[in-house]
Amino acid sequence: MAMDRLPSPLASLVLLISAAIPLAAASPSLTDDSRCGCFLTNGTEDSFFSKHSFFDFRNLAQYAGVPAVIPNSADSASASSTSDYFKSTAWTDWWMVGSWNNSLNNRGDSTVLMINSPNNIYIEANNDKVPASQTFLTLRTQRLEEFQTAAEIESVSPGFQFLSMRMLARTIGAKGAITAMFTYRGADKLADVQEADLEVLTRDPRNLVHYTNQPSYTVGGDTIEKATENATMPDGLDWTNWAVHRFDWTPTMSTWFVNGKVVANISFQTPRDSSKVIFNAWSDGGQWSGNMSTFDAAYLQIQWFDIVYNSTETKSSRKRNNDVDEQADFGPHGVLAKRAGEASTCKTVCSIDETSKQGQPVMLWNNAAARSRVSLSGGLAAWIPSVVVLATFALSTRLLWY
Template structure:
């Protein structure tokens, strides 16, 4: 009897695993919307994937530029950053913080340079890619040379963004992935809407800072509810290659490392359409720390993936028209506009979506994803055998 029951159990298990593993890889043209997994199960209309793992033809580490004027006016480091696939979505920044230095708010001149964003050959032992994108920040005597690129669109309105990345280098730098909106460019804190993932290289390597900005008020006092200093999973400190994920929804911002939730903040969630920004920087201030002259730090990224909704305005990267750029809440209800539901989480090939079985009307069939199945099947089997 026990053997027969075990056979029945295993048959059911194989049916479930078979249903999950037969998910079909498809192109984005075949997807009406995307459903994310884990605690932040949300629907999104559009998918973008930027792969820096096999770009040997562009790989070259540019020599640093000591002069701040020459640095800010440097050319892009390769034709990759002149290609439409890049320039239609991202803009490399060349601004500086001279105004805040002149006012005494921060001690060190920060200068963003295209020279600090480049494709680099992966020299790791047992490297997991041929190349990766590097964002570099270096300290000179008179200034900090930094790197930033931001989305051309300011119309991202809820998203799930991931990067497979690591941070290495000297104390005194910040590497970050975040959403940002500042109405009218005002200096008033109340105009800022921002969700941050920040790594401070002066912090312990197992600590990452997550914040829904602003994190302090007009009087200069910290707002504890706005920020979390989280511990990374074991074997996933920020010097190691890991998938860093941020899910921004109407109710909260939630962050993951290698699929494990590490922080979630429901306070002060950004409300309005925003940009997506990546950077590596320092200004010598209290938050970043003051990097020693001659030192450097790096954010290195193998790939970036985003599923998102947008407002559908003229600058959006959403390839659909305004009528199909619907809100997250509408996406859940509108089965006619979301017949083909895809996933970027349950795919065997990073960057390629899979079509979830049954479309929007049978999405519950897929709640037990492949990653979950590997966990609960052994647990159930152990329980049965006991």
């Protein structure tokens, strides 16, 4: 080989990197939950979760329809489901619709009777000028002459212990209402309540959202400043815009995101024990919610809800709660739960963050010993050391020619 035809050290390096980058840039492949041993999230701290569920309200035109508000308080609480979708096992296996009211509770400073009604939870056609979906789920609250009609859905299971949940959602409507996504574990004493909230107050500036590890006040009425962060949404967004709101609950902190950007992070009194997942839209005329004018309304609208989580619930505990589905698989327990017969670490790791199709996970790796993530960032990290070694060899070889 002639000396003038030998590649320069720089050219050798460029060729080696060019050869490596296509391999590094390979996207992780779509898969399904049954092939995933656990799910790794990309939050402020990487976390593993054992289970995944996705609820898609974007293409349910066959169930769409806005029910008229029920003006009678007794009829409101006992209303039937607004469509067959809310009678399907896809819904009832996971969710319960609230019909409780605040008349028998300690109403604090509330001035209005509030009644949750199944009639305020419905599938609605998306009539945006440029609709991103056919339909969405709506939770409605409206002030009537005699009471406030409201909406709440809560998980059937009280056994969620650490999770990462996301919703593509917006809040619209009049002042004086609250919409929320949160985890909740009740207690007899206020100080023992465990709750992590995302709350939108429609009387606030439209870019402000409240994030809290409850309780945020004492029995004596003093505010606990460390429990709450009031944050503005990023990139000029406000809560009337469609945005992905995300909450990560790990053993050491609660972290909230909007469109992938961290907006609040609270380590003070982070929930510890198993809890429910709840969404609601409400007002009671109190100091916190404010007071809605008669016939005004506000709405929480959700295109989809995506969650990875760990659970303390077992088949036997579900049976004690009068669920006789012995075939149900409630998955492993703990921070990193394990499937029966497997080691405590996952051999097959998936992600809902790096997917190209919302609701469907991608495979990151399927061998516990080879934990190089199949993504652009992870791929580059894995390949760069090899490139450096090869490039060093090439440079050394080139110098030997001289």
